[in-house]
Amino acid sequence: MTDIDRATDTLERLRRLGFEIALDDxxxxxxxxxYLRRLPIQILKxxxxxxxxxxxxxxxxxxxxxxxxxxHEMKLRVVAEGVETxxxxxxxxxxxxxxxxxxxxxxxxxxxxxxxxYRE
Numbered sequence: 001m002t003d004i005d006r007a008t009d010t011l012e013r014l015r016r017l018g019f020e021i022a023l024d025d026x027x028x029x030x031x032x033x034x035y036l037r038r039l040p041i042q043i044l045k046x047x048x049x050x051x052x053x054x055x056x057x058x059x060x061x062x063x064x065x066x067x068x069x070x071x072h073e074m075k076l077r078v079v080a081e082g083v084e085t086x087x088x089x090x091x092x093x094x095x096x097x098x099x100x101x102x103x104x105x106x107x108x109x110x111x112x113x114x115x116x117x118y119r120e
Contacts, residue, residue: 048082
């Protein structure tokens with residue numbers, strides 16, 4: 001990301017080839033609002049560090065709520081990382097989070113042992 005113009009051009013070429021581009025770990029490290037505006041992304045992945053905050057007072061944190069709303073205003077799909085409980089999954093669903101991943105849905109496994117299961 002030291003050359004944002006080059007990164008943007010490369011990601012745009014990939015998008016035109018049919019790839020979906022996700023900005024991972026949003027809210028930490030190098031993620032910034034500038035990247036949301038400039039990069040040709042379709043998916044915003046909320047860093048797992050924000051998910052336990054959803055249960056701190058029985059309500060989603062203001063930051064998490066704002067991230068989901070901002071992403072949707074920008075026509076981005078939202079993925080929550082690090083979902084570990086049914087309560088977290090339910091709260092994220094109420095917020096309008098599009099997708100979620102984490103131990104609640106399944107632990108990492110070898111491909112040959114993977115059995116696909118869906119939870120709603």
